[in-house]
Amino acid sequence: MSFFTGGPRERPLFPVPEQELYAFNGRHWTDAPREYIVPAVLPWAQPLGRSDRTIIALRAIEVWPEALTLRVTVYSRDSLLDDPAEGxxxxxxxxxxxxxxxxxxxxDGSRASSETISVPSASEPESPVLRAQPAGGTRFAVEHEVFLWPLPPAGPLKLVVQWRDRDIPETRTTLDGGAIRAAAKDAAELWPGLDKRQANGLPVRRVGKQVALTPEWGPAVVRAEQPETGPAE
Structure with missing residues (x-):
């Protein structure tokens, strides 16, 4: 006897075309490649900073081939946010x-923090990238994903937190950068051999300082490039 008793659902008269997943674009510094990779998980749960009523804790680390995601949760005895989705x-x-x-x-002395806004870029950044975003929770336990690129070199990786409004001073926790790098080899690729996406699906030609996308119909669509900036004279 089948566990699921329902039959196949009826197809709509005009079905919406299914979208295709294309190969990863190789920009490891923009975000975790969650659609392409199952990360290795390091269950390094430990407190990062605390006061009488608040605890900042690392719950786990997801390791991607060239980046990592810190799973950080803030716990409190009083309400932190009305909407935990705000982070x-x-x-x-x-x-x-x-x-x-x-x-x-x-x-190696390089650093990154939430003090600045890390905007995803088309070219590989020269400095490490740190980008934090909310990941749900409740009013008393707010979860965050802290994306960090690149993987740390072997040696100590120091994770620093501070929250003056909650009486948590600057607190440093040392993690093993070499162990994080070693875990990256266990991240598993899901879809090897995917087709690469074409640029807008259109042939590209250059017109002076502009890029013209030439469709098979109608006139060319011209998009200006950002001017190159040189040293001031």
Missing amino acids: LIDHRRKPDYNALLIGVLYA
């Missing part, structure tokens, strides 16, 4: 140093 780690152009801040210090 507590806020990237701002002018940072609020009384709010919850998080940062990392690599063994």
Whole structure:
């Protein structure tokens, strides 16, 4: 006897075409490749900072081939947010140093933190990328995903938190960068051999300082490139 008793559903008269997943674009610094990779998971649960009524904790680390995601949850005895979807780690152009801040210090001296806004770029950045976003929870336990690129070098990776409004001073936790790098080999690719996406599905030709996308119908659509900036004279 079948467990699921229902028959096949009726197809709509005009079905919506299914969208195709194309190959990963190789920009490991923009976001976790969650559609393409099952990450290795390091269950390194530990407190990162605390006060009488608030605890900032690392729950786990997801390791991708060239990046990692820190699973960070803030616990409190009193309400943190009316809507946990808003999150507590806020990237701002002018940072609020009384709010919850998080940062990392690599063994080679490079660093990244939530003090700045990390905008995804088309070209590989010269400095590490840290990008935090809310991941649900409740009013008393707010979860976050903290994306970090690239993988740390072997040696100590220092994770730094501070939250003055909650009486949590700057607190540093040392993680094993070499163990994180070693875990990356266990991240599993889901869809090898996917087709690569064409640029807008249209042939591209250059017109002076502009790029013209030439469709098979109608006139060319011209899009201006960003001007190159040189040293001031």
